[in-house]
Amino acid sequence: MAFGTLQDVETRGKTVLVRVDLNSPMDPSSEMILDDKRFREHIPTIQALDDAKVVVLTHQSRPGKKDFTTLKSHAELLERLIRRPVIYVDDIFGKGARDAVQSIRNGEVLMLENLRFNAEENLTMKPEEAKKTHLVRRLAEMGDLFVNDAFGTAHRSQPTIVGLPTAMKTVAGLLMEREIKMLSKVFSGAPHPITFILGGTKVDDSIAVAEHVLQNGIADRILAIGVVGNIFLAAVGVDIGTPSRQLIESLGYCGEIQKAERILASYADRVVIPSSVAVRMDGERREYPIDRIPQDAPILDLGSSSIHDMVSLIQSQGTIVFNGPAGVFEDPDFAIGTYELIRAASTVEFSVVGGGHTAAVIEKMGLESAYSHLSTGGGACIEFLTGKKLPAVAALESSWQLFGKGSPD
Incomplete structure (x- = not known):
């Protein structure tokens, strides 16, 4: 160093x-x-x-x-x-x-x-x-x-x-010293294939990370979940429904859809987006394929088919970098995606978590020791992963x- x-x-x-x-x-x-x-x-x-x-x-x-x-x-x-x-x-x-x-x-x-x-x-x-x-x-x-x-x-x-x-x-x-050493390994020395799981609501940070690791050949795949996943769904022309569109607008992230479009134009085969989602309707969890998302229901989690496909992909990877949940994990009805992906990521050879909500869920699940590194700095970790x-x-x-x-x- x-x-x-x-x-x-x-x-x-x-x-x-x-x-x-x-x-x-x-x-x-x-x-x-x-x-x-x-x-x-x-x-x-x-x-x-x-x-x-x-x-x-x-x-x-x-x-x-x-x-x-x-x-x-x-x-x-x-x-x-x-x-x-x-x-x-x-x-x-x-x-x-x-x-x-x-x-x-x-x-x-x-x-x-x-x-x-x-x-x-x-x-x-x-x-x-x-x-x-x-x-x-x-x-x-x-x-x-x-x-x-x-x-x-x-x-x-x-x-x-x-x-x-x-x-x-x-x-x-x-x-x-440990943070810098472990996060640096993601860029050099981590076992391939390497997949970045990018979720949660900090879309601009996640898009910046996706752009950097794809352009520089660091990541083999990006797996987009949470609001980040909704941005990529919108970028491929999926109608994500009024509540989810309004959330993106209220967070000031409409411009990120165009950035996601640019990423997909160059790396469509390396970006995995949800195939199904879970919404709240009449107070209950209901699941729909992405071509039939209800107009008036908010997307709050991945659907079962998405969870199954993403878990299978994660388990075949050498390295997982996990940053951000798959949905409103605080609600047990919509925590399934986040919990299942976390459980799958804990089984890979090298696993890094970008702090914040994801790390908190991992601790709650008692899986800290199964992960190679849980970062203590959400903002610092994500900035590091953008290559800055x-x-x-x-x-x-x-x-x-x-x-x-x-x-x-």
């Missing part, structure tokens, strides 16, 4: 700033954290720094949202999970924070306040601009080394993500050029 990792640096006795992504679902009334998955993913990196003075940098939500709050609950949960005291300071870089950082000893963990309480962290900026912010300058003064483990925010050009690596020696944490260099990765590489490669710690 073109950037440094924890194996490349001495951390004993150092004050190490560790950027993690503990942004989690919360109950705003009680400030209780409802899902500790992101915490658990970062534990190995924090444990690997048990000979250092660890200063945890993270955020929760963003200004204007109900769960934009302090990190007191986060510090308490992290403390329980790592079974070591976590000192919480309700300050980011003021005197309270500086004094607290100076007073911690080797093996101790301190968590500073929600980084997004500082307005600068909510800005998008280039690394050199970010380096000049008060936030980056003050934080850099507090530490000897910066470890970026926040893959969930790797697609953001925010000061701590791109500015701190410009201001001080920076390496990737264990989670960041993530700002965090570019910053890690630049920092290693500036401060690493044999220079003293």
Whole structure:
């Protein structure tokens, strides 16, 4: 890799700033954290720094949202999970924070306040601009080394993500390293045939991924499901019914139909679309072939024949990259497609999941261990799969050029 990792640096006795992504679902009334998955993913990196003075940098939500709050609950949960005291300071870089950082000893963990309480962290900026912010300058003064483990925010050009690596020696944490290694394998080294299952409602991201992996010969097939599947059905002239058309319009995705048409013009034999769908009529699940979809019923899942065909295809693949559900999986009547495709994908040799809803369903099904990799960053993962260099990765590489490669710690 073109950037440094924890194996490349001495951390004993150092004050190490560790950027993690503990942004989690919360109950705003009680400030209780409802899902500790992101915490658990970062534990190995924090444990690997048990000979250092660890200063945890993270955020929760963003200004204007109900769960934009302090990190007191986060510090308490992290403390329980790592079974070591976590000192919480309700300050980011003021005197309270500086004094607290100076007073911690080797093996101790301190968590500073929600980084997004500082307005600068909510800005998008280039690394050199970010380096000049008060936030980056003050934080850099507090530490000897910066470890970026926040893959969930790797697609953001925010000061701590791109500015701190410009201001001080920076390496990737264990989670960041694993994410990049596993996602990179999709592009080089994954067993063929490779199929990308693209679903859910983030159609523009999925279309961008489809375009990239087909044009560059990365994917042997694209399997379009969910709203992404409806876009491709519309692109081949299928009348998907008024409710499904209106949903595409309300999401602002009408232009994606033309992009899907262009993809199909070049790669029709490599794009698999549903042959049947399930709709809600009179409060019940009903199934129809795609040439007889009712005008007034919303498409909420794949039909049984589609599920059967797609499961058979998935089971014959060497690699599956799964991003997005097949329908309204929260409703048991319309969860069948999502569940069956997830079960099938768990049997292939190499399987990657792009975080978000799909990963949540996999965990609910107890199939995490059957998958090669469940990404912790939905947005970061999908951007990586479009072939773009993530700002965090570019910053890690630049920092290693500036401060690493044999220079003293």
